[in-house]
Amino acid sequence: MRKVELTRSANPATNRAMGKNGFQLRPRHLLALPLMGALALGGCISVKAPDKPIVIELNINIKQEVVYRLAQDANATIESNPDIF
Amino acid sequence: MTVFPMRRSLAMLAATGLVLGAIAVPALAQSRDPAYAAARAAGQVGEKLDGYLGYVTPPAPALRAVVEDINIKRKAVYAEKAQANKATVEEYALTSGCLLIAQTKPGEKYQAPDGSWQTRGAGAPLRDSRCP
Numbered sequence: 001m002r003k004v005e006l007t008r009s010a011n012p013a014t015n016r017a018m019g020k021n022g023f024q025l026r027p028r029h030l031l032a033l034p035l036m037g038a039l040a041l042g043g044c045i046s047v048k049a050p051d052k053p054i055v056i057e058l059n060i061n062i063k064q065e066v067v068y069r070l071a072q073d074a075n076a077t078i079e080s081n082p083d084i085f
Numbered sequence: 086m087t088v089f090p091m092r093r094s095l096a097m098l099a100a101t102g103l104v105l106g107a108i109a110v111p112a113l114a115q116s117r118d119p120a121y122a123a124a125r126a127a128g129q130v131g132e133k134l135d136g137y138l139g140y141v142t143p144p145a146p147a148l149r150a151v152v153e154d155i156n157i158k159r160k161a162v163y164a165e166k167a168q169a170n171k172a173t174v175e176e177y178a179l180t181s182g183c184l185l186i187a188q189t190k191p192g193e194k195y196q197a198p199d200g201s202w203q204t205r206g207a208g209a210p211l212r213d214s215r216c217p
Contacts (some may be wrong), residue, residue, distance in 0.1 A: 064215040070180040083115040
């Protein structure tokens with residue numbers, strides 16, 4: 001006895017790309033590669049080393065406002081310890 | 086009211102403390118070690134940017150010992166005062182360095198912002214841009 005199909009068989013729930021972690025290089029994509037390479041080369045940014053030596057300021061993290069805040073107290077400290085200043 | 090006598094006695098205590106303090110400070114205040122004073126006047130040691138003493142010329146062992154001792158004492162004072170002012174030791178030391186360079190006498194050595202040793206002239210010394 002023959003089965004009667006009411007509807008046509010459904011498409012598989014998965015396609016080829018699924019289960020293989022997303023993007024896949026297909027011939028179509030490969031065609032675009034030379035173009036992307038050309039763009040990358042054309043957009044090269046050249047970085048030149050500076051002429052002057054790079055000076056590393058060790059105290060750069062000390063803010064001027066902190067120095068101003070401490071100045072009065074530091075002055076009193078210097079005046080009260082004349083043997084070491 | 087019993088508040089007023091209490092307040093008055095507190096005021097008396099505070100006044101006594103002030104007077105005692107005024108007497109105690111000159112008693113504690115000592116002058117510089119003669120070796121340090123001589124080396125400073127001769128330009129062998131100078132005030133650095135960071136609030137410590139540095140050697141302008143290679144020091145003799147005796148002078149080195151004196152200067153190291155002073156720098157250790159300075160650091161102890163900086164640490165104590167920095168904590169009281171909620172600042173870091175480096176911040177307090179740099180601030181002191183600003184002031185110490187400003188207080189150098191003509192002929193004494195100090196460190197300029199570029200790290201070089203300079204002799205204090207009659208004018209203002211070269212100082213860090215953050216100095217007050």
